[in-house]
Amino acid sequence: MRPAREGEAVSLDPAIQKYATAAVPRYTSYPTAPHFTSGFPSATYREWLGRVDRDRPVSLYLHLPFCRQVCWYCGCNMRLVARYEPVSAYVETLLREIDLAADALPGRLEVSHLHWGGGTPTVLEPDDLERVMTDLRERFRFAPDAELAIESDPRTLSDAMVERIGALGFTRASFGVQEFDPTVQRAINRIQPPELVARVIDRLRAAGVRGINVDLIYGLPHQTVDTLTRTLQTCLESRPDRVALFGYAHVPWVAKRQERIPEDALPGPEARAAQAASAEAFLVEAGYEPVGLDHFARPEDPLAVAAREGRLHRNFQGYTTDGAATLLGFGATAIGRTPFGYVQNEPSVATWTREVAQGRLPVAKGHALTADDALRGHVIERIMCDGAVDLDEAGRRHGREPGWCADALPELEALQADGLLTLEDGRLRLSERGRPLVRVAAAAFDTYLSRARARHSVAV
Numbered sequence: 016m017r018p019a020r021e022g023e024a025v026s027l028d029p030a031i032q033k034y035a036t037a038a039v040p041r042y043t044s045y046p047t048a049p050h051f052t053s054g055f056p057s058a059t060y061r062e063w064l065g066r067v068d069r070d071r072p073v074s075l076y077l078h079l080p081f082c083r084q085v086c087w088y089c090g091c092n093m094r095l096v097a098r099y100e101p102v103s104a105y106v107e108t109l110l111r112e113i114d115l116a117a118d119a120l121p122g123r124l125e126v127s128h129l130h131w132g133g134g135t136p137t138v139l140e141p142d143d144l145e146r147v148m149t150d151l152r153e154r155f156r157f158a159p160d161a162e163l164a165i166e167s168d169p170r171t172l173s174d175a176m177v178e179r180i181g182a183l184g185f186t187r188a189s190f191g192v193q194e195f196d197p198t199v200q201r202a203i204n205r206i207q208p209p210e211l212v213a214r215v216i217d218r219l220r221a222a223g224v225r226g227i228n229v230d231l232i233y234g235l236p237h238q239t240v241d242t243l244t245r246t247l248q249t250c251l252e253s254r255p256d257r258v259a260l261f262g263y264a265h266v267p268w269v270a271k272r273q274e275r276i277p278e279d280a281l282p283g284p285e286a287r288a289a290q291a292a293s294a295e296a297f298l299v300e301a302g303y304e305p306v307g308l309d310h311f312a313r314p315e316d317p318l319a320v321a322a323r324e325g326r327l328h329r330n331f332q333g334y335t336t337d338g339a340a341t342l343l344g345f346g347a348t349a350i351g352r353t354p355f356g357y358v359q360n361e362p363s364v365a366t367w368t369r370e371v372a373q374g375r376l377p378v379a380k381g382h383a384l385t386a387d388d389a390l391r392g393h394v395i396e397r398i399m400c401d402g403a404v405d406l407d408e409a410g411r412r413h414g415r416e417p418g419w420c421a422d423a424l425p426e427l428e429a430l431q432a433d434g435l436l437t438l439e440d441g442r443l444r445l446s447e448r449g450r451p452l453v454r455v456a457a458a459a460f461d462t463y464l465s466r467a468r469a470r471h472s473v474a475v
């Protein structure tokens with residue numbers, strides 16, 4: 016479709032509407048984190064780390080769960096901090112945790128990707144960011160072309176931090192813009208004028224950070240196709256390299272702070288889908304290439320190149336060029352992955368701190384991958400990344416006969432009957448119309464998904 020003009024009503028494909036409210040996971044892993052087992056033994060993770068291939072690069076994720084202000088829509092594990100002492104203490108534990116994991120690995124491994132997330136990682140003092148990065152460079156070998164990314168809050172990013180981010184060689188910074196309309200910003204408690212965001216992006220580029228990512232959200236209270244279109248127009252003046260467009264997931268029974276969101280001002284399913292469709296059309300018309308489900312990138316950006324070449328991957332940060340089989344997660348709540356399974360750290364900072372102080376890898380939950388998980392995880396990742404997968408070939412590579420996924424067929428055939436995908440010669444391919452429903456197609460292969468599906472956000 017073309018982008019909507021101001022005030023114009025957007026009509027939606029009835030087939031998309033039919034599935035738009037399906038509650039399905041975002042599939043940043045398979046199985047998804049709610050299916051990890053509590054009380055997973057830390058010793059198992061230590062043993063997995065010892066078996067990681069020393070000749071293959073790993074990626075690193077560091078989680079800083081602190082913010083200076085709270086946004087009502089936020090579903091992250093974060094704590095509001097006014098003083099620096101808790102952050103400073105957290106850094107000490109983070110350094111100790113890095114040592115624990117590095118000691119368990121079979122050598123000083125190469126790093127291809129690093130990502131700081133949160134919370135707000137730029138709550139750190141520049142010297143503390145440098146301490147952690149220096150420690151990581153001692154314990155790991157960073158590839159010369161390693162991607163170093165950091166999430167940032169334009170409202171609190173200091174000039175000193177911008178300079179340090181540049182000096183430490185960060186290659187990418189991402190910002191939560193969400194929406195520029197003042198009424199929406201007040202309703203979500205995130206007031207940040209466009210000029211502030213533009214200035215911060217300029218300063219980061221001047222400091223040497225090449226890649227700029229901007230996150231936007233649709234489905235927010237008081238948001239309309241028109242407010243989102245105006246936000247996109249303003250946002251693109253800074254020429255971000257990537258734009259992520261997420262649907263707001265209203266789950267106040269999980270994220271209590273969302274009770275402050277005025278529910279009667281939330282757009283309904285059709286309005287949400289219209290916002291998503293119009294924003295996508297706007298971005299495509301502006302020259303961005305759709306990447307997977309909810310990302311857009313300039314054609315020359317590595318993410319767009321990877322998507323065109325079938326090298327796109329999906330991890331806990333969303334779509335990525337990172338194909339490392341091992342992701343080491345550090346910090347409270349951080350999730351890690353090895354070829355043998357997933358682990359998630361203790362979500363409570365106090366428990367995470369106590370575990371690390373006692374010399375234990377602070378694992379709270381985990382999941383050892385079965386052969387069936389590995390096959391289904393591969394199929395789900397390719398559907399989420401490429402919108403297509405050769406089911407017979409995938410099965411063969413995992414030692415299974417054609418027809419291994421008979422359990423998925425009833426849902427896939429229903430989608431096929433609605434013209435949203437094709438199933439031919441063992442190949443699944445979403446049609447252009449069906450592309451917004453990749454999560455629904457992926458969910459057909461998910462044997463863990465409960466019938467109630469109550470925990471997940473809607474598909475569009």
Ligand code: SF4
Pocket residue numbers: 081082084085086089090091093133134135168191
């Ligand atoms: S959205 Fe980001 S800045 Fe806002 S409270 Fe959540 S983690 Fe903090």
